[in-house]
Amino acid sequence: MGKIAFVFPGQGSQTVGMGKDVVEQHEGAKAIFDKADERLGFSLSEVIFEGPQDKLTLTTNAQPALLTTSTAILQCLKEAGIQADYTAGHSLGEYSALVAAGAISFEDAVYTVRRRGELMEEAVPAGEGSMAAVLGMDREALKEVTDQVTSDGNPVQLANMNCPGQIVISGTAEGVEKASVLAKEKGAKRVLPLQVSGPFHSSLMKPAAEKFGDVLGGIEVKNAGIPVVANVSAQPMSEATDIKEKLIEQLYSPVLWEDTVETMLKNGVDTFIEIGPGKVLSGLIKKVDRSAKTYSVQDMESLDAVLASLKEESR
Structure with a gap:
């Protein structure tokens, strides 16, 4: 079996009720949702599980909600002993990838993406x-x-x-x-x-990026335990200083997702596990390389199916 990459979806994949059955059946997953509520000082869990959809879709809610759901599902894979050789995430998903690689604690990440959402909203008035x-x-x-x-x-x-x-x-x-x-x-x-709600990944986000530097200055970023392929460069990064710089640049730079997938393929990845709601990234990966194996884990049913498939393959 070749190498495994964990990949994490970005904004747009959120749906009301995501992660609910996982949280009900996994202590480790529930703990992640509890940590999010505690760190943010309000019940994000309630917004995720009960909606309404338009409230969940607000950038300031969608970003921490996706990070929380992806990290909770990741917890289940980790408990089952599944490990990745690389991680990557699409835009906001890069934060889930950094949590998975041990570069940022979940609590710091959930606070950071909430602030990231606020700054992105403030940078350009709605509709402009x-x-x-x-x-x-x-x-x-x-x-x-x-x-x-x-x-x-x-x-x-x-x-x-x-x-x-x-x-x-x-x-x-x-x-x-x-x-x-x-x-x-x-x-x-x-x-x-x-x-x-805004022109993300364009030069219009530069004012947000400047303020965002201060937010990142207030959290601990460590060297990543496994390489995270950066949106900005489509190259693996693991140094803490490099990670901070890339996260700031990411706000106003293009997301090189196709190149990111190519980089992982060249480095021997043949299995991609999309962790979080939806199957957007699995679809994109297949368009880059038809022969890549893709799995998506978004609930208990898909979790059990993926674990069974991986067990079968490793025999």
């Missing part, structure tokens, strides 16, 4: 920024489009390189709209506006 997924266009061609629109005075840039033929753009509402029209003219198959 947006994001859209562009399908069926390559990176270079789309970058020419965004550069052109930006130079005309409407900032927009490539934000997520998700997999071949799926790239998210981010910027001012006007910039994204103009780039969407131009991308279609230049051959993009489809452009889908995303339901997000």
Whole structure:
């Protein structure tokens, strides 16, 4: 068997009730939810388990909620003795990956992503920024489009390189709209506006990044016990100082997810376990490499199924 990577989803995967059955059946998972409520000073668990969905989807709630759910499920895998050779996460998911690698304590991480959400919300007033997924266009061609629109005075840039033929753009509402029209003219198959509250991973997030440096200054970041492949560089990182720098850059830099998957494949990973709600990353990984084995663990049923499959393989 080759190497295993744990990968963690980002914002957009949250659903009311996520993690509930895991918490009901696993002491270790329940402890994570309890720690989140205690560190944040309100019942995040209630928001996760009871919603409503629009409250859970607020950036300031969605970020700690996803981190908490992913970490609780991770706890179950760890208790079952499953270990990873690499970790990575999509945008917000990078924090779950850092917790998994022992670089940041869960309590510090949940506080940090709550503040990250607040700063991202504050950076650009609602409605002034947006994001859209562009399908069926390559990176270079789309970058020419965004550069052109930006130079005309409407900032927009490539934000997520998700997999071949799926790239998210981010910027001012006007910039994204103009780039969407131009991308279609230049051959993009489809452009889908995303339901997000701001222009994440664009230069408009730089004011948030400056303040976020102070937040990171207040928590302990240690060297990672296993390599975490960074969104910003798509290269493994394990030094504490490097991790802090990359987390600040991550706010206004593109998420190089396709390249991140390529890096892990080149380093011998053949099994990816997506930990947390949804199967978004599993789908993207398959588009990068059809032969990669992907599992997604989001509830007790999928947890039991994955543990059985891995046991079978290691025989």
